[in-house]
Each structure stands twice: as structure tokens, then as C-alpha cells.
Amino acid sequence: MYVAVKGGERAIDNAHDWLAEERRGDPSVAELSVAQIREQLALAVNRVMAEGSLQDADLAALAIKQARGDLIEAIFLIRAYRTTLPRFGATEAVDTGAMACDRRISATFKDLPGGQVLGPTFDYTHRLIDFALAAEGTPPEQPGPEAPEGAEQPMPRVMEFLNREGLIETPEPGEETPRDVTREPLELPADRALRLQVLSRADEGFLLSLAYSTQRGYARNHPFVGELRIGTVPLEMEVPELGFSVEIGEIALTECETVNQFTGSKSEPPQFTRGYGLVFGQSERKAISMALVDRALRWEELGEDDQGAPAQDTEFVLYHADNIQATGFLEHIKLPHYVDFQSELELVRKLRRESATRPAREAEECA
Amino acid sequence: MEEPNAETAARKVRMGRLAKAPEGRVAALLDACLDRPGFDWLRAPEIGSVMVRGRAGGTGQPFNLGEVTVTRCALRLASGEVGHAYLKGRRKADAEAAALVDALMQTDAAARLQSGVLEVLEDEARTARASRAARAATTKVDFFTMVRGED
Numbered sequence: 001m002y003v004a005v006k007g008g009e010r011a012i013d014n015a016h017d018w019l020a021e022e023r024r025g026d027p028s029v030a031e032l033s034v035a036q037i038r039e040q041l042a043l044a045v046n047r048v049m050a051e052g053s054l055q056d057a058d059l060a061a062l063a064i065k066q067a068r069g070d071l072i073e074a075i076f077l078i079r080a081y082r083t084t085l086p087r088f089g090a091t092e093a094v095d096t097g098a099m100a101c102d103r104r105i106s107a108t109f110k111d112l113p114g115g116q117v118l119g120p121t122f123d124y125t126h127r128l129i130d131f132a133l134a135a136e137g138t139p140p141e142q143p144g145p146e147a148p149e150g151a152e153q154p155m156p157r158v159m160e161f162l163n164r165e166g167l168i169e170t171p172e173p174g175e176e177t178p179r180d181v182t183r184e185p186l187e188l189p190a191d192r193a194l195r196l197q198v199l200s201r202a203d204e205g206f207l208l209s210l211a212y213s214t215q216r217g218y219a220r221n222h223p224f225v226g227e228l229r230i231g232t233v234p235l236e237m238e239v240p241e242l243g244f245s246v247e248i249g250e251i252a253l254t255e256c257e258t259v260n261q262f263t264g265s266k267s268e269p270p271q272f273t274r275g276y277g278l279v280f281g282q283s284e285r286k287a288i289s290m291a292l293v294d295r296a297l298r299w300e301e302l303g304e305d306d307q308g309a310p311a312q313d314t315e316f317v318l319y320h321a322d323n324i325q326a327t328g329f330l331e332h333i334k335l336p337h338y339v340d341f342q343s344e345l346e347l348v349r350k351l352r353r354e355s356a357t358r359p360a361r362e363a364e365e366c367a
Numbered sequence: 368m369e370e371p372n373a374e375t376a377a378r379k380v381r382m383g384r385l386a387k388a389p390e391g392r393v394a395a396l397l398d399a400c401l402d403r404p405g406f407d408w409l410r411a412p413e414i415g416s417v418m419v420r421g422r423a424g425g426t427g428q429p430f431n432l433g434e435v436t437v438t439r440c441a442l443r444l445a446s447g448e449v450g451h452a453y454l455k456g457r458r459k460a461d462a463e464a465a466a467l468v469d470a471l472m473q474t475d476a477a478a479r480l481q482s483g484v485l486e487v488l489e490d491e492a493r494t495a496r497a498s499r500a501a502r503a504a505t506t507k508v509d510f511f512t513m514v515r516g517e518d
């Protein structure tokens with residue numbers, strides 16, 4: 001419990017003034033614009049949108065600027081803003097199979113229709129600091145690439161190949177309205193749709209660690225990246241006043257499907273199973289992590305053993321994945337707890353007095 | 368007279384094109400075509416959110432992925448035609464321009480706007496899409512097999 005304390009207004013105002021100055025930094029250095037953050041720190045912007053659970057690049061860039069680059073603080077700002085918006089409705093489920101892919105790779109099939117498209121990736125870089133970037137030069141203008149034949153060909157899902165042989169589980173199609181953690185409290189049991197929503201807005205670091213734990217043997221399920229794709233899909237929503245659906249824009253997404261070994265259970269034949277990750281923006285570390293954790297959480301419906309691993313524990317995962325919930329509860333302990341602490345202090349003093357007098361008393365009793 | 372279905376289909380396509388245009392583009396093309404007529408707001412531009420849905424495994428049960436900001440508005444021209452706009456982002460001026468084009472496409476300015484706004488947007492979108500796809504295609508891996516060194 002914390003109690004209301006008055007008297008800090010002037011100190012708080014001065015602290016905030018100083019914060020504004022510190023945010024600006026050395027005034028002789030040019031100020032960052034929101035557009036610069038949006039364009040040049042795009043992956044930070046992506047992360048704030050994914051975990052803030054609101055796609056709006058300008059808003060996320062502004063939040064990053066306001067938060068001095070503290071991404072969890074920026075996500076907090078986005079979440080708070082989100083609650084002020086009226087909800088107009090929901091889109092139709094996006095068709096990621098029809099994605100205009102910037103990147104599409106498979107670690108399970110080398111020669112797949114549409115090919116292995118690397119896109120703008122950090123993979124295969126040497127992770128050496130590039131001092132040329134410090135020179136603030138602009139990169140040489142690239143000539144427009146020659147359009148190879150069939151550049152815009154569709155990229156069928158890798159999973160469809162395995163599906164033809166019936167060697168992989170197929171997700172049950174459906175049109176149920178999914179539960180929504182932004183509209184109702186998170187209550188267990190959580191079906192897969194609810195779990196996926198929580199995972200998609202979860203803290204990337206938390207998901208990464210959990211996913212890593214499954215690779216190291218805590219609920220091992222031996223994943224392959226069946227397919228990873230990054231690109232844009234159109235968003236379509238039903239407009240009630242028109243009575244038909246319209247496209248309202250496009251959105252960048254990262255999708256990861258894992259293929260996992262599965263030796264079969266009482267109810268299922270030996271086959272490959274799947275984990276699924278879908279995240280706003282270019283966020284492939286998160287999408288892969290999400291797919292691994294999604295797969296680990298599916299142990300019950302697949303009839304696997306509960307190994308007691310953290311990544312299998314739905315309650316543990318879902319209740320600790322949200323960094324805004326976590327930071328809110330964690331950081332509240334720095335607020336005044338004077339009365340709480342006063343009572344603890346009294347208690348410890350009392351216990352001390354008692355333990356100091358006890359040996360004397362015990363000696364008396366023995367005598 | 369077009370059938371209602373064809374009309375709906377055409378409107379659906381044009382609203383999508385208008386929504387996907389880059390910021391400020393619809394307004395610039397519209398103003399180059401004609402002077403904006405007077406209108407009344409049926410719904411002044413307002414910003415809200417829309418929940419984006421995905422599907423488990425790409426094709427399974429829908430789930431809520433996260434929200435996007437959306438701007439919407441509706442207006443009526445003095446001559447009576449009603450225009451709507453729903454577009455991603457916080458873009459009130461764009462929503463106004465898109466709703467105006469939507470309404471004007473039901474008037475005798477339709478042909479001018481079709482060529483001066485909608486076809487231009489379609490061409491620009493096609494070019495952008497193709498150049499992005501071409502860029503991606505340059506990063507496509509060409510595998511080749513090394514000759515194995517055994518006789």
C-alpha cells in the first residue's frame with residue numbers, strides 16, 4: 001500500500017523541466033525530427049508498434065522521441081494513447097499468403113516456388129562497426145534494379161508442400177470472433193487465439209528468452225523455420241454504413257511458421273506440428289520467438305507430456321509477457337511506501353527486542 | 368445504368384485506392400483536376416482504431432493481432448451525393464479529400480477524376496509495387512552445386 005503525500009509539486013515541476021532539457025541534450029547538436037526517427041530508426045519504431053499493439057509509425061516515432069529512446073516508456077505512451085481511441089471495428093483476417101514479400105526464406109526447403117528472397121537483412125553481415133556511417137554521408141545512389149522476370153510472382157506457403165503429403169497438421173479453419181485482451185480481463189483457460197494475441201504484443205526479450213529455453217531443452221520441440229516472410233498485406237474492413245468491405249490501407253507484417261517434430265500421441269499420428277508467429281512490422285526475432293513459444297504452449301491440445309517447463313506454463317507465460325503490466329507493478333515500488341515501511345520497521349524492532357531478551361529468559365527457565 | 372453490384376464493386380475498388388494513396392497525394396491530384404465543391408459533413412473526420420486480425424497458422428482460427436489508427440469521415444455535396452472515407456493513419460485532410468473524390472465520382476465529374484486521380488494513383492501504386500518487388504528479387508538466392516572433388 002502507498003499513501004498520498006503532498007508537498008512535492010515544485011520538486012516535480014523542476015524535475016520535469018530538467019527532463020525536458022536532458023531529452024534535448026546538447027543544443028549545439030541538431031534536434032531529431034519525428035520523421036528522422038520514423039525513417040532511420042525504423043526497427044525501434046516497429047518494436048514500439050508491436051508491443052504497444054498499435055500500428056502508427058509517426059506516433060511510435062514521437063513516443064520514442066518523448067521517451068528519450070526508452071522503448072518500454074515509449075510503448076507505455078502508445079498503450080495509454082490507444083485507450084483514448086474509439087474502436088471503429090475489426091478487419092477481416094489478413095491473408096498473409098498473398099503478402100507482397102520483401103523477404104521470404106525457408107530453412108526446410110531450398111528450392112521452393114518464389115525462391116529464397118533475403119530482403120534487407122542483417123544476416124550475413126559481419127557485425128563489425130561500420131565507421132563509414134559515422135561520417136554522415138549519404139549512401140551512393142543505387143541504380144534502379146533491373147526487374148527480373150516474374151518479380152511479382154506469388155509466393156505460396158511452404159507449409160502447403162508438406163500438407164500435400166499429409167505429413168503436417170492443418171490448422172482448423174474457423175470464423176469465431178476471437179477473445180480480446182484489450183476488451184476483457186485475461187482469464188484462463190486461454191484458447192490459442194487469445195494466447196497468440198498476448199504473444200504478439202508481448203515483450204520481445206521475454207519471448208526470446210522463453211523461446212531459447214525451449215531450444216535448450218525446457219520443453220524441447222525441435223523447431224525448424226519452415227517459413228519466414230516479411231512484407232505488406234492489405235487491410236480490409238466491413239464498413240457498416242456502406243454494407244460492404246473496403247481496403248483501408250496496407251500494413252507491414254512479419255510471419256514465422258515453424259515445423260516441429262512430433263512423434264504422435266494417443267490421439268494424433270506421427271507428423272509435423274506447427275508453431276506460429278505474426279508480428280507488426282519487420283520483427284523477425286520476435287516472430288520466431290513467438291512461434292516457438294506458441295508451439296510449446298500447445299502441449300496439452302497435442303497430448304504431449306507436461307514437463308513442467310516455464311514455456312509450457314500458460315499462466316506463467318501469459319501473465320508475465322506484457323512489459324507494461326510488468327513495468328507498472330515493478331516500478332510502483334519506488335513510490336512512497338512510508339507507512340508500510342514504518343510498520344515493518346516497528347515489527348523488526350519488536351522482534352529484535354524479543355530475541356535480545358529471550359536468552360536471558362531461557363537461562364532463567366533452565367535454572 | 369450500371370447494375371448496383373457493378374457500382375458497389377467499382378466503389379470498393381476506388382475507396383481502396385484512395386485509402387492506400389501516400390499522404391497528401393489524393394488532395395494534390397484532386398485540386399489539380401477541379402475546384403472543390405461545397406459540402407456538408409455527415410460525419411466530420413474522426414480518428415479511432417481498428418483491430419487487425421490474423422489467423423493461427425496463417426489459415427486457421429482468427430485472432431486479434433493489434434490495432435491500427437484509422438481516420439473516417441462522411442460528407443454530402445450540395446448536389447446530394449454522399450462520399451465516405453476510411454483510411455489507415457491519423458490523416459484528416461486525406462480523409463476529406465478521399466471522401467470528396469468518392470462523392471464526386473457519382474457526379475458528372477466522374478470521367479475527369481477517373482483519369483486525373485484514380486488512374487494516376489493506380490499507375491503510381493503499380494510502379495511502386497513493381498519496383499519494390501524488383502528490389503526484393505535482386506536479393507533472391509541463386510543456388511548452384513559445387514562440383515565434388517572425387518574422380
